[in-house]
Amino acid sequence: MIHxxxxxxxxxxxxEVLEGGPIAVVFDAPTREWAAKVNSPMVNLYLYDIREDMRRRERGLHNEYDERGAIVARRRPPRYFKLSYLITAWTKRPEDEHRLLSSLLACLLRYEALPPERLAGSLAEIGAAVPMSIALPPPEDRSFADVWSALGGELKPSLDLVISVPVTSSPVYEAGPPVGDEGLRARFGDVPARSADSGAGAGQPVYGSRPGRPRRDPAPRRPSDAVRITETRGTTPEDV
Incomplete structure (x- = not known):
């Protein structure tokens, strides 16, 4: 995937940048020892960080279908990993390096994702976009000065390129056999109510009562429980 x-x-x-010019594209670590051996113009894309893009993580499972449209398997959604590249230009003159960095920036700014027509291998088989960003501010837990200090080299103008790559290597869970063409059937009907006089015998429980206790008629409502409604339309406050 990374390669x-x-x-x-x-x-x-x-x-789109070099246009076939005699400038090499390498992926070496730009250490002090490596820089001392550079004797020709080149563009260096050093991969210095790999971490998961938590903002793109999805939950649940994705279904896989056969030619009839039936679900045959389920798998986890792809997880995206951010590949951070430190892009530097190496020539004999700083002006030429700046000109080359400018061309690189203009080229990469034209794309919000890797061009689909250039994808190959597993990247093309996934069928998902591969987002990328260029020259964004670094996160709070990382600075480019720390990267150069870890490499043991001198601070140099650079571009930070971050590419979010989907990774689909996950377990596949086979789905159970589909239900027959008739599907599931359920019957609904009214359940006849039982009463105390339908042969159940005196004192036997009926539906809606507690077991072992005969059903009791509700107590009559007291007059105070009733709500009196007075027709006030066409009357005066004194009549009410």
């Missing part, structure tokens, strides 16, 4: 992203980035930069 496929590398191939897409290399092909994209060579075709």
């Amino acid at each position: 496929e992203v590398d191939d897409v980035l290399r092909a994209l930069i060579r075709a």
